[in-house]
Amino acid sequence: MKREIFDKEAFKKEVKDNVRMLYRKDLEEASEQEIFQAVSYAVKEVIIDQWMETQSSMKREDSKVVYYMSMEFLMGRALGNNLINLTAYQAVAEALEEMGLDLNVIEDQEPDPALGNGGLGRLAACFMESLSTLGYPAYGCGIRYRYGMFKQKIKDGFQVEVPDNWLKDGYPFELRRPEYTYEVKFGGYVRAVNTPDGRVKFVQEGYQSVKAVPYDMPIIGYNNHMVNTLMIWDAEPAECFELDSFDKGDYRKAVEQENLARNLVDVLYPNDNHIAGKELRLKQQYFFVSASVQRAIARFKKMHSDIHDLPKKVAFQLNDTHPTVAVAELMRYLLDEEELQWDDAWNITTQVCAYTNHTIMAEALEKWPIEIFSRLLPRIYQIVEEINRRFILQIQEHYPGDNGKIERMAIIYNGQVKMAHLAIAAGHSVNGVARLHTEILKNQELKDFYELFPDKFNNKTNGITQRRFLLHGNQLLAKWVTDHVGEEWITDLSKIEKLTLYVDDEKAQHEFMNIKYQNKLRLAKYIKEHNGIDVDPRSIFDVQVKRLHEYKRQLLNVLHIMYLYNELKEHPDMEFYPRTFIFGAKAAAGYKNAKLTIKLINSVAEVINNDKSIQDKIKVVFIEDYRVSNAEWIFAAADVSEQISTASKEASGTGNMKFMLNGAVTIGTMDGANVEMAEEVGKENMFIFGMSSDEVIAHEKNRDYDPMQIFNNDQDIRKVLMQLINGFYSPQDSELFRDLYNSLLNTQCTQYADTYFILADFRSYAEAQKAITEAYKDEKGWAKMAMLNTAHSGKFSSDRTIEEYVRDIWHLEKLTVEPEK
Numbered sequence: 001m002k003r004e005i006f007d008k009e010a011f012k013k014e015v016k017d018n019v020r021m022l023y024r025k026d027l028e029e030a031s032e033q034e035i036f037q038a039v040s041y042a043v044k045e046v047i048i049d050q051w052m053e054t055q056s057s058m059k060r061e062d063s064k065v066v067y068y069m070s071m072e073f074l075m076g077r078a079l080g081n082n083l084i085n086l087t088a089y090q091a092v093a094e095a096l097e098e099m100g101l102d103l104n105v106i107e108d109q110e111p112d113p114a115l116g117n118g119g120l121g122r123l124a125a126c127f128m129e130s131l132s133t134l135g136y137p138a139y140g141c142g143i144r145y146r147y148g149m150f151k152q153k154i155k156d157g158f159q160v161e162v163p164d165n166w167l168k169d170g171y172p173f174e175l176r177r178p179e180y181t182y183e184v185k186f187g188g189y190v191r192a193v194n195t196p197d198g199r200v201k202f203v204q205e206g207y208q209s210v211k212a213v214p215y216d217m218p219i220i221g222y223n224n225h226m227v228n229t230l231m232i233w234d235a236e237p238a239e240c241f242e243l244d245s246f247d248k249g250d251y252r253k254a255v256e257q258e259n260l261a262r263n264l265v266d267v268l269y270p271n272d273n274h275i276a277g278k279e280l281r282l283k284q285q286y287f288f289v290s291a292s293v294q295r296a297i298a299r300f301k302k303m304h305s306d307i308h309d310l311p312k313k314v315a316f317q318l319n320d321t322h323p324t325v326a327v328a329e330l331m332r333y334l335l336d337e338e339e340l341q342w343d344d345a346w347n348i349t350t351q352v353c354a355y356t357n358h359t360i361m362a363e364a365l366e367k368w369p370i371e372i373f374s375r376l377l378p379r380i381y382q383i384v385e386e387i388n389r390r391f392i393l394q395i396q397e398h399y400p401g402d403n404g405k406i407e408r409m410a411i412i413y414n415g416q417v418k419m420a421h422l423a424i425a426a427g428h429s430v431n432g433v434a435r436l437h438t439e440i441l442k443n444q445e446l447k448d449f450y451e452l453f454p455d456k457f458n459n460k461t462n463g464i465t466q467r468r469f470l471l472h473g474n475q476l477l478a479k480w481v482t483d484h485v486g487e488e489w490i491t492d493l494s495k496i497e498k499l500t501l502y503v504d505d506e507k508a509q510h511e512f513m514n515i516k517y518q519n520k521l522r523l524a525k526y527i528k529e530h531n532g533i534d535v536d537p538r539s540i541f542d543v544q545v546k547r548l549h550e551y552k553r554q555l556l557n558v559l560h561i562m563y564l565y566n567e568l569k570e571h572p573d574m575e576f577y578p579r580t581f582i583f584g585a586k587a588a589a590g591y592k593n594a595k596l597t598i599k600l601i602n603s604v605a606e607v608i609n610n611d612k613s614i615q616d617k618i619k620v621v622f623i624e625d626y627r628v629s630n631a632e633w634i635f636a637a638a639d640v641s642e643q644i645s646t647a648s649k650e651a652s653g654t655g656n657m658k659f660m661l662n663g664a665v666t667i668g669t670m671d672g673a674n675v676e677m678a679e680e681v682g683k684e685n686m687f688i689f690g691m692s693s694d695e696v697i698a699h700e701k702n703r704d705y706d707p708m709q710i711f712n713n714d715q716d717i718r719k720v721l722m723q724l725i726n727g728f729y730s731p732q733d734s735e736l737f738r739d740l741y742n743s744l745l746n747t748q749c750t751q752y753a754d755t756y757f758i759l760a761d762f763r764s765y766a767e768a769q770k771a772i773t774e775a776y777k778d779e780k781g782w783a784k785m786a787m788l789n790t791a792h793s794g795k796f797s798s799d800r801t802i803e804e805y806v807r808d809i810w811h812l813e814k815l816t817v818e819p820e821k
């Protein structure tokens with residue numbers, strides 16, 4: 001079936017030519033970075049053909065297109081995955097080898113495009129890849145931040161943030177498209193103008209404008225010639241003479257306008273689940289949304305004359321509330337440019353827009369002060385006011401006299417514009433990202449909205465792409481799976497279930513665990529190189545990698561390690577199976593307790609790793625700069641996956657799925673998608689602990705949780721917590737970890753002590769950890785459990801998720817792209 005896309009000799013020549021053309025050098029003189037560039041341009045040659053073919057089929061078929069709008073796309077490196085999806089990885093690896101080059105080393109030269117924080121951004125990247133693989137026409141719409149997620153350095157155990165200048169050597173997989181430049185306007189005021197035909201037109205005047213220039217990146221489908229486009233927008237200054245005629249000659253304004261463009265897309269906000277409420281962020285949102293809406297409509301209008309047909313050809317998916325101004329921008333366009341009546345425009349807008357919610361954390365809900373919103377986006381604000389006015393009428397009609405409803409549901413209230421309310425009122429679909437999360441939205445957080453619009457609510461459990469997280473990230477296991485069940489799993493992950501046939505087969509068990517061992521060796525080598533720590537690949541690799549957040553409870557994990565260490569010291573002869581606890585996490589720069597938790601992990605590591613008396617039974621490793629590229633290796637090497645969020649707080653989680661696919665066994669709470677994982681693999685093949693989401697929510701309502709009681713009654717917990725404030729892990733400064741101690745016990749410091757129920761779940765967590773050790777000692781039993789996890793991960797492919805979005809929300813048709821003859 002596979003057509004050879006790469007003629008080896010031609011490819012080799014191309015690489016050599018590229019080195020000459022780009023750098024005026026021979027291969028022997030070129031640096032590794034230069035070779036990466038040359039190889040990438042050679043690959044881009046092939047991509048370009050398929051990209052153009054895809055564009056022509058889209059035009060020919062006049063396909064409906066989804067525009068996935070997201071402030072974040074956490075793409076990770078492209079070269080390796082592009083080769084995988086072109087089914088050219090082996091061929092290129094061989095060609096390079098013949099030239100004396102190592103593809104792995106070349107891949108490692110690529111910057112890790114990190115235009116996202118964590119789960120939400122990586123989900124957007126997985127979705128784009130699945131859309132292409134499944135053959136659905138799509139554009140990703142985002143921002144080309146000049147600096148992505150910061151690089152993390154650990155200095156003296158503390159996180160230090162270093163700017164991520166990912167574009168410094170030039171990025172070979174992007175394409176500047178100046179022909180699709182649009183103007184985006186900020187500020188000024190709105191003037192009502194009477195038109196000769198007796199209508200009123202609204203025009204924005206005295207504004208500052210910015211030019212939005214898109215860069216396209218190819219998103220390659222697996223073995224199907226389909227290449228979709230991620231368009232990310234750069235801001236360029238509009239020339240001074242392009243100042244609104246009203247402001248001609250206003251020098252100060254011209255300079256301001258230039259500065260606006262310079263700063264606009266400088267940097268990704270590195271907060272996850274916490275809103276900074278900064279004016280620049282709202283500017284970023286409107287900037288990329290306005291440009292994307294303009295490009296989508298221009299594309300539509302090339303082929304269609306009746307704007308009422310827009311919903312037949314265009315879907316906007318809003319990735320959380322961040323791009324929600326899209327609804328008002330679309331309304332503005334339909335009202336002001338197309339001169340439609342309100343009801344007509346509204347009808348089109350609701351059919352086009354749909355919203356995904358990714359979190360119930362109160363501090364992540366976007367609200368903008370009216371002052372900022374109306375000053376920055378005067379016309380958009382007018383439109384939001386009108387949407388709000390009509391929405392309130394609708395509420396009053398439904399619930400006469402119920403002012404509570406208005407208070408809770410209004411889009412504009414108490415001096416703020418509530419973006420989630422706007423998204424729900426203006427879209428035809430609201431979805432959560434795992435079943436439990438969607439239920440919590442319907443029954444708690446968004447209850448009022450669910451009552452008013454029951455039909456809008458639906459669930460789309462997240463997924464991940466098996467092409468990156470198994471086929472590329474774990475090539476040994478990928479090959480083994482293919483040898484056992486055929487290669488269908490690559491595009492239909494449900495087929496991986498056939499592995500269940502082998503779970504009792506000793507040979508298969510042995511091979512499976514041996515592959516895990518090889519991957520552990522690879523990670524151990526990485527840890528040695530980066531941390532200088534020796535870890536034993538035969539120990540249990542117990543891994544928690546994700547953003548650092550109190551609700552994710554990295555603190556529970558460390559406190560438990562501190563407890564285990566105390567146990568070992570008190571009972572030196574106790575039976576203890578060696579464990580390596582591995583962490584990776586970035587903390588938002590201003591998030592004190594998160595940063596202190598990183599320091600605590602490193603301090604605990606320092607003490608334990610250097611205590612000869614425990615004979616290396618516990619090792620603690622903090623992997624610096626956790627990101628997509630090292631994540632692939634980490635998932636492949638994990639025995640145990642820590643998914644220990646306070647039940648009800650983690651909307652879905654997607655790391656949990658990546659571990660499962662790679663044959664790690666989960667220790668977790670009944671939260672997010674863990675619930676559905678347990679359903680697929682069986683609770684007996686996971687280690688479930690802790691309070692249920694109902695219990696957590698009940699305690700929060702009743703405010704009847706008292707961690708001090710646990711502290712007073714449980715000697716082990718008490719000892720561990722005292723070690724936070726007696727200098728045991730910080731001999732130079734015994735007060736160093738006081739804030740963490742306080743967060744657990746002191747009601748004066750936080751609103752409630754132990755907001756995330758760490759002490760409440762501690763014992764049950766420790767029990768589950770003990771059960772893991774017991775299970776691991778049974779080699780065959782463990783191998784079977786690990787294999788069952790891989791075998792039952794089929795549901796968690798983003799291909800399945802995308803098919804559901806297509807079926808229920810977007811209604812797209814598949815496109816076939818014929819290879820050029």
Ligand code: 26W
Binds near residue numbers: 269273275320359672
């Ligand atoms: C700056 C404010 C802000 C607010 C929220 C930034 C980023 C967010 C995101 C919603 C945080 C996020 O990434 N949420 C995660 O989304 C994943 C994909 O759906 C889920 O798997 C995670 O559970 C959820 O935390």
